[in-house]
Amino acid sequence: MNSTTRLLAASLVASAIGVGISSPVWAASDKTTLVVMIRGLDNPYHADYAAGAKALGKKLGLPVDVLSSEGNSQKQFSDLKAEIAKTGGNMVVNVDPNEAPDVVPIAKMLESAGVYWVSWWNKPDDIKVQDYPHWVAHISFDAVGQGYFNAKTLFKNMPTPNKGSIIAIQGMLSNNAAIGRFQGLQKALKETPGVKLVQWEAADWDTNKAYEITKQLLAAHPDTAGVWSANDNMALGAVAALKEAGLAGKVKVSGTDGVPDAFDAIKDGTMSSTEYDDARYQAQLGLSMALAAKQGALDVKATPAKYRAFLIPGIEVDRSNVEKVVKDTVSKMPDYDLKNFYARWVAPIK
Structure with missing residues (x-):
């Protein structure tokens, strides 16, 4: 594949996830694996992570791997280590750690492999995203x-x-x-x-x-x-x-x-x-951000701190609106607008 073809392929993939690209650092032929790390597929919420990732993989023509820890942190670590070996590090990761302390060993493995990643929910307060060059963002709903x-x-x-x-x-x-x-x-x-x-x-x-x-x-x-x-x-x-x-x-x-x-x-x-909490959106947002960073379309180092760790809103549901929420949002796979990674930004996580 010559440089012109590589640039075109990279631009097409970047366009598909709604970001631009400044240099041909990634091409479709590389087949970067989209990885989601979740607690378990028996939980419908986490199963939606997998569904969202697979929909994005289909859209981009990229392989998807789902790592299910079954609530066991040691399994989570060993599965990640095996995935790095399997892909040779040609992967991006969206991870929902079991517990906050799990973030540090996950970070060390991914940073050592040069893998871009986004985390959700769990992070020790004293661990700063900015201290890790491949940690694109930590995002959470307003718990x-x-x-x-x-x-x-x-x-x-x-x-x-x-x-x-x-x-x-x-x-x-x-x-x-x-x-x-x-x-x-x-x-x-x-x-x-x-x-x-x-x-x-x-x-x-x-x-x-x-x-x-x-x-x-x-x-x-x-x-x-x-x-x-x-x-x-x-x-x-x-x-x-x-x-x-x-x-x-x-x-x-x-x-x-x-x-x-x-x-x-x-x-x-x-x-x-x-x-x-739309886990399908979570998976697609996190993987898209990590993929954009891998492509060179998202400059992680230059990203302001408020966009490296931030909150997004969920949808409040009670008897007055449950029918509408199910019909309009839940019952079908939305075609998410990922042009602006921070469109749902509410506040920084301090």
């Missing part, structure tokens, strides 16, 4: 805002609005999303003195654990008026426990992520709300 919205909506939908006892189901305790969402709950509680959190337990994002924990907490607190959950998978476990106790619908449950069963639960009145 505090999510926890707050879902808590306030839950409180309004309790048998006596804004009054009564609630229990809470936490996620993984060292997970940034879980931490932020719980902070949002605490903020809502401070603003609503009539609501009291009587007990909370961590279910590690797992539906079955949440089911068992909710059963135990309901036995200990039979006057529970609401269940706040840090994500939809656990919320659905709580709904199952409430159904078994004959309380589903009377005692509402809140969640976050926007998985299909959660939308159904909002429609039937057993869940009060969720916030839809």
Whole structure:
């Protein structure tokens, strides 16, 4: 392939993801692998990561590999090491680390291999994206805002609005999303003195654990008026426990992520709300940014700090808009506009 052909191929691919290109540093014949690292395909939210990546790979004619850690950080590390060896480092990565501490070993492996990457959700506060030349960006949804919205909506939908006892189901305790969402709950509680959190337990994002924990907490607190959950998978476990106790619908449950069963639960009145985090967009945005950096179309070093670590919004969903959100956003694969990587930018992560 001569230099003119390489430039044309690179320009075509860059155009497909909505960015320009200044030099022929990457060509379609290189077949850069698009890699997404997720917790597990059994989670509909993470399954959407894979779906989004595969749609982008099809659009660009590039291979896609999905690395599923099954919640095991050591598996996550070994799978990444194997992927680097398999591709010879000719890859870009969009990663949702299991927990914040996992970011540093992931960063070391990818930086050593010269692989451009984007992370989501989990990052230690003292680790700066700018210190790693191939770490294009760290992006997250506003977890505090999510926890707050879902808590306030839950409180309004309790048998006596804004009054009564609630229990809470936490996620993984060292997970940034879980931490932020719980902070949002605490903020809502401070603003609503009539609501009291009587007990909370961590279910590690797992539906079955949440089911068992909710059963135990309901036995200990039979006057529970609401269940706040840090994500939809656990919320659905709580709904199952409430159904078994004959309380589903009377005692509402809140969640976050926007998985299909959660939308159904909002429609039937057993869940009060969720916030839809579009993992398909997450995968395509992260991979497009990393690919643009690999191509030379995105100058990582020159990118302002506020665009290296930032928040984007989810979609707040309750019974008033659930039908519209499902119809317009969830039920089909959108053709995302990726011309502006920062179109949904809300605020920097400090």
